[in-house]
Amino acid sequence: MLTKGGCPKTALSIKDALEALEGRWKLLILFSLSGSSKRFKQLSKEVPGITDKTLSKELKNLEANKLITRSVYDTFPPTVEYAITEHGRSLENVLEALHYWGLAHRAVVIEEKDVVG
Numbered sequence: 001m002l003t004k005g006g007c008p009k010t011a012l013s014i015k016d017a018l019e020a021l022e023g024r025w026k027l028l029i030l031f032s033l034s035g036s037s038k039r040f041k042q043l044s045k046e047v048p049g050i051t052d053k054t055l056s057k058e059l060k061n062l063e064a065n066k067l068i069t070r071s072v073y074d075t076f077p078p079t080v081e082y083a084i085t086e087h088g089r090s091l092e093n094v095l096e097a098l099h100y101w102g103l104a105h106r107a108v109v110i111e112e113k114d115v116v117g
Contacts (some may be wrong), residue, residue, distance in 0.1 A: 020065040025050050025058045030088055033068060035074060037083035062088070 021027060032038065032046040044055055059082060062068045067088035073079040081099060 020067065021091075023058065025054060025066075026062060027098070029055070029058055029062060029090075030067060030084055030091060031095060033082060033084040033088070037071075037081045039079065039081055043082065067091075 028047050028050075029043060032043055034084075038046070039044075040055070042051075043059075044050065044052060047055065059068065059070070063070050063082075066085055069083050069085055071081045071083065073081070
């Protein structure tokens with residue numbers, strides 16, 4: 001896609017995807033939820049470095065984009081669980097591609113630092 005150029009519709013779809021997944025946390029939250037549904041504190045522990053305020057904001061955004069669901073159970077105190085949706089699972093290939101690109105990128109950056117340093 002980068003070598004062929006693009007059209008305005010391509011740019012619009014990329015913009016939509018970036019808006020749904022913007023930031024450094026959303027994909028990590030989805031990755032955490034890919035195994036099973038989780039409660040807020042479980043997510044907070046599995047996504048190191050994220051604050052509770054940021055996690056709350058990101059979960060609301062992911063829910064608004066239909067990438068996760070929020071289920072409230074009638075218990076005392078109320079139990080809230082988050083789960084990835086089928087729409088969220090459709091990002092599997094994106095996450096896999098990012099994983100492999102990240103490995104290659106890390107190798108290039110570390111190799112470059114070794115040459116410079």
